[in-house]
């Protein structure tokens with residue numbers, strides 16, 4: 001999973017659906033813990049800005 | 055600040071949104087030593103909201119000029135064919151507030167009763183210790199371990215803190231409304247005291263809104279869609295013919311986005327030494343996506359129950375269950391009914407929505423769903439298949 005920081009609105013919607021706790025919002029920066037991600041794409045669905053890509 | 059993070063507490067509340075500030079207010083009010091931890095450097099920022107709140111009297115909060123931007127008397131429900139239904143009075147009355155100021159106001163109100171607040175302080179983990187939790191907090195790159203008897207997780211849509219403690223708080227992606235919004239000035243409103251709601255293909259499985267906000271208006275929408283993004287729908291909405299050019303001269307002063315959990319409450323909001331409130335607990339109206347009022351109400355209950363538990367010296371799940379019982383008693387049935395209605399609404403196409411709008415009175419005091427459905431089915435019996443769960 002990759003974040004396009006130019007697009008991200010740091011809203012945390014993606015964090016709220018990541019059951020594997022692979023995402024964290026640190027102030028205005030989304031951090032991805034790749035080793036926890038199981039590529040379910042839930043975060044991509046809820047992102048309002050298309051800021052997440054595989 | 056560093057001193058605040060080196061102390062021990064009875065109650066540690068995570069998140070200074072409406073839920074957390076109300077919870078900490080009542081915890082402090084009833085004598086618990088309380089810390090409110092907010093990861094942003096500014097409480098109320100960034101805003102992820104259309105900022106409509108119902109009347110605040112039940113919380114003994116005076117609607118002050120400080121944060122109220124518009125007084126709301128009701129709303130227009132606008133069908134895909136443009137037919138407008140006016141709903142006025144009762145539950146539709148309220149305010150559009152400046153959340154940045156409102157959230158800060160609620161935090162200050164809590165602090166005035168003794169709540170300590172740590173800002174730019176992020177909860178990153180927690181683990182149980184003999185009679186409570188040790189909570190790991192990162193502030194300016196340094197890690198602190200704060201001991202507390204009770205944690206109240208009011209961390210909003212992110213819902214991570216309850217999850218860290220083993221409660222299932224994360225939401226299903228198809229039950230989260232994905233939202234984008236411009237706050238604009240120069241909007242030609244239908245009425246400066248009325249909210250506008252638009253339904254149909256312009257915002258699938260959700261709706262678009264224009265809410266008056268003083269000199270500006272919040273223009274946004276929420277969708278559930280695997281393909282197209284909220285921002286794309288929003289950009290189309292700004293030029294949509296249904297608005298008859300009312301945004302032609304409008305220009306944005308702020309952009310906001312976010313996710314609203316509209317799938318109903320989580321299974322369990324309580325465990326030993328912890329309670330979950332607000333968005334994190336799914337305490338959001340599935341129909342409107344409104345969560346401020348519920349976060350404030352449920353937060354108030356959680357704060358009270360926490361302080362009571364501290365007095366008794368018992369922070370077990372059994373004691374804290376009073377919170378779950380009380381919030382369920384007040385809101386559970388409504389939330390589940392709304393969830394049912396929402397699921398029906400989400401299946402309706404524009405044709406069906408237009409038929410419903412046609413049979414509805416133009417002016418309503420309250421929305422009596424059963425009566426409306428009765429008329430709809432009389433007019434178009436083929437729609438019965440959508441409604442059989444609720445009319446039976």
Ligand SMILES: Cc1cc2nc3c(=O)[nH]c(=O)nc-3n(C[C@H](O)[C@H](O)[C@H](O)COP(=O)(O)OP(=O)(O)OC[C@H]3O[C@@H](n4cnc5c(N)ncnc54)[C@H](O)[C@@H]3O)c2cc1C
Nearest residue numbers: 069071072073093103104105106177210312332333345346
């Ligand atoms: C676009 C949009 C429009 C909306 N419009 C409306 C509306 O008009 N009316 C309405 O009633 N509701 C609306 N809502 C919903 C409403 O915003 C929420 O329901 C409400 O804010 C929930 O309050 P809360 O206290 O649970 O969480 P929040 O207000 O989200 O507060 C949570 C706080 O916790 C902090 N936090 C999170 N994790 C941590 C951590 N690990 N450590 C420390 N702090 C943390 C966050 O920074 C945040 O400040 C809207 C939502 C969106 C996205």
Ligand code: SF4
Nearest residue numbers: 018037038040041043
């Ligand atoms: S793909 Fe799934 S597991 Fe990976 S970050 Fe997104 S929501 Fe989390």
Ligand code: SF4
Nearest residue numbers: 008009011012014047
């Ligand atoms: S949902 Fe999208 S815009 Fe929001 S924080 Fe995640 S990546 Fe950024």
